[in-house]
Amino acid sequence: MNIGEVAERSGVPSKTIRYYEEIGLVRPLRSGNGYRDFAAEELHRLAFLGRARSLGFSLEECRTLLSLYGDHERSSSDVKAITRSHLARIDRKVSELQALSRTLRDLVARCHGDDRPDCPIMEDLAHAGTRGCPASLTASCTD
Amino acid sequence: MNIGEVAERSGVPSKTIRYYEEIGLVRPLRSGNGYRDFAAEELHRLAFLGRARSLGFSLEECRTLLSLYGDHERSSSDVKAITRSHLARIDRKVSELQALSRTLRDLVARCHGDDRPDCPIMEDLAHAGTRGCPASLTASCTD
DNA sequence: GGTAGTGCTTCCAGTAGATGGAAGGTCAAC
DNA sequence: GTTGACCTTCCATCTACTGGAAGCACTACC
Numbered sequence: 128m129n130i131g132e133v134a135e136r137s138g139v140p141s142k143t144i145r146y147y148e149e150i151g152l153v154r155p156l157r158s159g160n161g162y163r164d165f166a167a168e169e170l171h172r173l174a175f176l177g178r179a180r181s182l183g184f185s186l187e188e189c190r191t192l193l194s195l196y197g198d199h200e201r202s203s204s205d206v207k208a209i210t211r212s213h214l215a216r217i218d219r220k221v222s223e224l225q226a227l228s229r230t231l232r233d234l235v236a237r238c239h240g241d242d243r244p245d246c247p248i249m250e251d252l253a254h255a256g257t258r259g260c261p262a263s264l265t266a267s268c269t270d
Numbered sequence: 271m272n273i274g275e276v277a278e279r280s281g282v283p284s285k286t287i288r289y290y291e292e293i294g295l296v297r298p299l300r301s302g303n304g305y306r307d308f309a310a311e312e313l314h315r316l317a318f319l320g321r322a323r324s325l326g327f328s329l330e331e332c333r334t335l336l337s338l339y340g341d342h343e344r345s346s347s348d349v350k351a352i353t354r355s356h357l358a359r360i361d362r363k364v365s366e367l368q369a370l371s372r373t374l375r376d377l378v379a380r381c382h383g384d385d386r387p388d389c390p391i392m393e394d395l396a397h398a399g400t401r402g403c404p405a406s407l408t409a410s411c412t413d
Numbered sequence: 414g415g416t417a418g419t420g421c422t423t424c425c426a427g428t429a430g431a432t433g434g435a436a437g438g439t440c441a442a443c
Numbered sequence: 444g445t446t447g448a449c450c451t452t453c454c455a456t457c458t459a460c461t462g463g464a465a466g467c468a469c470t471a472c473c
Contacts, residue, residue, distance in 0.1 A: 131449065141450090142432060150430095160439060162450055171396070178398035183370050186430070196392060203389035207381045210391050214374040217367050224364045227326050231357040238350045246346035248353050249339060253314070255321030274420065284421090285461060293459095303468060305421055329459070414473100421468065428461080438451065443444100 128165040130155075137173035144173060152176060152190060172196075184213055271308040273298075280316035287316060295319060295333060315339070327356055 134141045147153050148163070153172055155163040165173075175196055179189045188209055195201045237247040277284045290296050291306070296315055298306040308316075318339055322332045331352055338344045380390040 129450075140432085143430085145451095146431060160450080162439080174398055175395050178395050180430090181398075182374065182395075183367075192392075192395065196396065199387060201387045201389075201392075202385040203381050203387060203392075204383040204385065206389045206391045207378060207383035210374055210378050210381070214371060214378060217371050217374065221364060221367045221371060224326075224360050224367070228357060228360050228364060231325065231353055231360065235350060235353050235357060238346050238353070240347040240350035242345040242347060244342060244344045244346060246344075246349045248349045249335075249344075249346075252318050252321050252325075252335065253339065255317055272421075283461085286459085288422095289460060303421085305468080323459090417470100417472085419469085419471105422466080423464105425464085426462085429458100431457090433454105433456075435454085436452090439449080441446105441448090443446085 128170065130163050130165070133165045133170050133173060137170055137177055139173045139177045147173070147176060150186065152186070152193065182213075183217060184209075188213060271313065273306050273308070276308045276313050276316060280313055280320055282316045282320045290316070290319060293329065295329070295336065325356075326360060327352075331356060 128136075130141045130144055133139075134144060137144075139147070144153065144163075148155065153165075153169050153176075155165045155169050158164045172193060175193065176189055179192055180186075184192065191209060192206065195206055234248045234251055239245075271279075273284045273287055276282075277287060280287075282290070287296065287306075291298060296308075296312050296319075298308045298312050301307045315336060318336065319332055322335055323329075327335065334352060335349065338349055377391045377394055382388075
């Protein structure tokens, strides 16, 4: 199977497949003409990769998951551990973004949004010293 | 003011300040010895940048916000529009991550996490075709 | 005057995860 | 034999820095 067909069937773009080969996530054979030649197994690995990436796993996590995928002696606890730590990372990120969202929502609500220059958003950015900005700035912002 | 002091007072690392100069976000003067020489205004711009970045604005958004910062004829509606679209982007991201989180949480809940190989997480990744994986894969995954 | 230590300079490389494009070889059809 | 789709490699680009090497500049101390 050539790269184009594999790309279409796995949903992973050709460019990305070449990149995955470059970093050793897939190892297709080569035909006599130099074209990559993908066996069914490589197609499955690519579909696996596509799904894992769509779930937000990093490529290094994908590498580990792929090796567990091919390991019939694997323990599901290993898979679960990786997934759990990934989940924790995502939940941390959600909390961070929700905090940002609250702050921004508040600023937007307080801004008139008219043709005058006064703007609570600008004031927040300009006088960051008193809240949320790096501690080292606080002193110099009180002037 | 030398870069070290500005870094400490603005909370933006020296390395980052040099980078910001390279991409034209700040333009410090130079002393006779070749050192960067920051005026109070540049310090304020850096503090502004630090706060805007901590709110998740991209550097291009920061560039626009900085130009509005220095523009006494600005309209708060421009600032508000940028902030609103940034907020919308964050809220989209939160939704995406929450969807991921739900999926991962469900998978983790269904995985025994013992020393046997059977694992619903692996099954999801391996047979992605029926749900959530790229449409092009669906056909080839039903086998 | 020499030297140690800190701070400054530039330049280059690397991070994650691709993506875009140029230059060129291959293949099937007409 | 030529067009056009597909494949190849290689290099550059994106975001937003960060780390490190090599080499001046400045201050303090002996």
